[in-house]
Amino acid sequence: xxxxxxxxxxxxxxxxxxxxxxxxxxxxxxxxxxxxxxxxxxxxxxxxxxxxxxxxxxxxxxxxxxxxxxxxxxxxxxxxxxxxxxxxxxxxxxxxxxxxxxxxxxxxxxxxxxx
Amino acid sequence: xxxxxxxxxxxxxxxxxxxxxxxxxxxxxxxxxxxxxxxxxxxxxxxxxxxxxxxxxxxxxxxxxxxxxxxxxxxxxxxxxxxxxxxxxxxxxxxxxxxxxxxxxxxxxxxxxxx
Numbered sequence: 001x002x003x004x005x006x007x008x009x010x011x012x013x014x015x016x017x018x019x020x021x022x023x024x025x026x027x028x029x030x031x032x033x034x035x036x037x038x039x040x041x042x043x044x045x046x047x048x049x050x051x052x053x054x055x056x057x058x059x060x061x062x063x064x065x066x067x068x069x070x071x072x073x074x075x076x077x078x079x080x081x082x083x084x085x086x087x088x089x090x091x092x093x094x095x096x097x098x099x100x101x102x103x104x105x106x107x108x109x110x111x112x113x114x115x
Numbered sequence: 116x117x118x119x120x121x122x123x124x125x126x127x128x129x130x131x132x133x134x135x136x137x138x139x140x141x142x143x144x145x146x147x148x149x150x151x152x153x154x155x156x157x158x159x160x161x162x163x164x165x166x167x168x169x170x171x172x173x174x175x176x177x178x179x180x181x182x183x184x185x186x187x188x189x190x191x192x193x194x195x196x197x198x199x200x201x202x203x204x205x206x207x208x209x210x211x212x213x214x215x216x217x218x219x220x221x222x223x224x225x226x227x228x229x230x
Contacts, residue, residue, distance in 0.1 A: 033217060037221075043223070045210070047218060050218055091159070095217070101217075102149070102164065103159075103161070107157075107158050
């Protein structure tokens with residue numbers, strides 16, 4: 001079975017700073033997907049970024065980028081030039097490749113951006 | 116693209132009544148949808164996988180007769196909480212699997228309060 005671990009329950013940074021959220025996972029699969037989802041106070045789950053395990057290049061989406069270390073089973077999220085609207089719960093998630101697979105979520109990291 | 120709606124957004128009902136929650140993929144077809152439950156300050160807990168035209172697959176510990184799932188079309192899945200009790204009060208979230216990207220897109224959630 002796959003597991004996802006987010007070791008930082010809460011983080012807080014000042015606006016415009018850069019912050020990195022940690023995520024590690026455990027799997028025996030070779031082909032899979034990794035995701036970061038954001039859940040702001042509205043509780044709407046929003047896809048932030050997606051990484052395919054077979055791609056060595058780290059995914060980026062504007063201010064959001066990941067550091068994907070497949071051998072270490074690590075998938076951290078870096079938020080550059082943080083904004084107040086980035087305040088949210090962030091969930092790291094794993095999904096096996098192929099068919100309608102389930103998402104396995106981490107426990108979440110509550111990120112607060114202070115003005 | 117990849118918009119998922121949920122209705123209602125919140126519902127209050129009396130103990131013993133049944134409540135139906137709808138999940139729709141608005142701009143794509145979804146052969147697979149998922150239903151989650153989320154308690155305050157916790158991660159998402161998968162309840163069941165809903166497949167169009169076939170029976171849902173329930174996670175261990177989730178009562179099939181309590182949480183009825185129907186996926187009658189490629190854009191609609193419904194979750195019915197039968198004979199609801201106060202312990203069923205929670206935040207219920209659905210997601211739909213995008214065919215091309217193998218990514219789950221989430222609805223805005225339904226807050227259920229059973230009195």
